[in-house]
Amino acid sequence: MLAFEQRIEHALNERNQHGLTRQLSAVQTTGSAQLVHAGRKYDHFSSNDYLGLASDRSLVEAWQQGLARFGAGSGASPLVSGFSPAHQRLEALLCEWLGYSRAILFSSGFSANQALLFTLLEEGDLLLQDKLNHASLIEAGLLSSAQLRRFQHNNLEHLNQLLTAHSSQHALVVTEGVFSMDGDRAPLSSIQQQIGQRAWLMVDDAHGIGVLGGQGRGSCAQAGIQPDILVVTFGKALGLSGAAILCSEALGDYLTQFARHYVYSTAMPPAQAYALCHSIQMVQQQEWRREKLQELSAIYDQKLADVAGFVATATPIKPLILGTNQRAITIADRLRDCGIWVGAIRPPTVPTNQARLRITLTANHTNQQVTKLADALMMAMEGQL
Numbered sequence: 001m002l003a004f005e006q007r008i009e010h011a012l013n014e015r016n017q018h019g020l021t022r023q024l025s026a027v028q029t030t031g032s033a034q035l036v037h038a039g040r041k042y043d044h045f046s047s048n049d050y051l052g053l054a055s056d057r058s059l060v061e062a063w064q065q066g067l068a069r070f071g072a073g074s075g076a077s078p079l080v081s082g083f084s085p086a087h088q089r090l091e092a093l094l095c096e097w098l099g100y101s102r103a104i105l106f107s108s109g110f111s112a113n114q115a116l117l118f119t120l121l122e123e124g125d126l127l128l129q130d131k132l133n134h135a136s137l138i139e140a141g142l143l144s145s146a147q148l149r150r151f152q153h154n155n156l157e158h159l160n161q162l163l164t165a166h167s168s169q170h171a172l173v174v175t176e177g178v179f180s181m182d183g184d185r186a187p188l189s190s191i192q193q194q195i196g197q198r199a200w201l202m203v204d205d206a207h208g209i210g211v212l213g214g215q216g217r218g219s220c221a222q223a224g225i226q227p228d229i230l231v232v233t234f235g236k237a238l239g240l241s242g243a244a245i246l247c248s249e250a251l252g253d254y255l256t257q258f259a260r261h262y263v264y265s266t267a268m269p270p271a272q273a274y275a276l277c278h279s280i281q282m283v284q285q286q287e288w289r290r291e292k293l294q295e296l297s298a299i300y301d302q303k304l305a306d307v308a309g310f311v312a313t314a315t316p317i318k319p320l321i322l323g324t325n326q327r328a329i330t331i332a333d334r335l336r337d338c339g340i341w342v343g344a345i346r347p348p349t350v351p352t353n354q355a356r357l358r359i360t361l362t363a364n365h366t367n368q369q370v371t372k373l374a375d376a377l378m379m380a381m382e383g384q385l
């Protein structure tokens with residue numbers, strides 16, 4: 001067993017040798033889908049702020065009003081005294097919007113996923129997860145008491161095989177609505193049909209909520225299903241942060257009693273809950289933001305459809321699969337030279353040899369920004385920049 005110092009040095013060296021070292025950059029985003037880094041402005045194509053709400057003035061003002069009314073912090077965990085009328089209103093809004101009896105709030109999607117899997121699952125249970133599920137789900141599954149099996153991505157037959165082979169166990173099936181690194185959607189209605197009464201279905205809709213479905217209700221509404229458990233996060237299209245688990249009355253009570261991430265963690269600031277109510281109202285009412293995304297998406301698809309590595313998606317997540325880590329970094333660097341900021345995504349976030357650019361659109365982009373991105377990408381791919 002290596003000493004801590006050696007372990008740390010070894011891990012950092014190894015990551016570096018594989019071209020996998022991540023860089024932390026301090027960037028300041030602006031309201032026009034741009035960011036400023038080291039004094040230079042870039043068009044910003046790497047945030048999850050799909051609807052452009054994170055910098056919205058009225059949302060900033062809502063948070064300020066919330067601060068004036070409720071103070072800075074919640075002061076305690078929810079069951080002690082951290083739960084306020086602002087939290088209560090947010091829960092009610094979520095239930096009404098998404099059609100559930102209960103909404104349980106968390107400070108992050110990561111903790112909501114952990115809380116659910118750790119609290120619900122017991123030894124002997126079966127947990128079936130899509131192979132491409134988010135790290136928070138896979139990790140929580142590995143650490144949970146259940147037996148974790150992963151089914152091939154969006155593969156109903158494999159899911160069915162596993163359910164059949166383990167039919168004596170209580171089973172929970174977990175998928176994302178929209179996959180974060182590929183931008184594709186799960187076949188939710190077929191999954192629900194395939195499962196039937198054999199398992200509970202949980203959908204993590206971090207990337208679908210706000211973006212898809214009528215009034216931005218997300219992937220499940222778009223697919224016409226209502227899973228037993230729906231996780232929505234507030235750090236993406238809703239422009240803030242935090243998360244909620246939507247569920248039945250009974251599961252809501254159970255989580256409130258037993259979910260350790262809920263019981264033993266400070267409630268989100270009430271001002272944040274207040275701002276989230278405003279965000280949800282904007283998401284519901286401002287259809288133009290989703291329409292703008294469609295328009296930008298069409299421009300992007302039309303310009304890049306013939307480029308190697310292009311993947312058509314019905315979401316604002318546009319992966320461009322480049323293969324090696326070095327290629328992804330080189331092309332991201334070339335774009336950066338042209339004033340365009342995109343993320344190069346490498347293993348272990350994506351499988352080996354599937355390094356990619358993860359390009360994301362937001363309702364704040366202009367058509368010109370997307371056209372410029374597409375032109376610069378084509379030039380970079382041809383090695384002309």
Ligand SMILES: *Cc1c(COP(=O)(O)O)cnc(C)c1O
Pocket residue numbers: 107108109110111113134136176180204206207233234235241242243
């Ligand atoms: C981002 C994300 C999370 C984590 O949510 P946070 O609120 O950022 O912690 C969970 N699941 C999926 C699918 C995500 O994309």
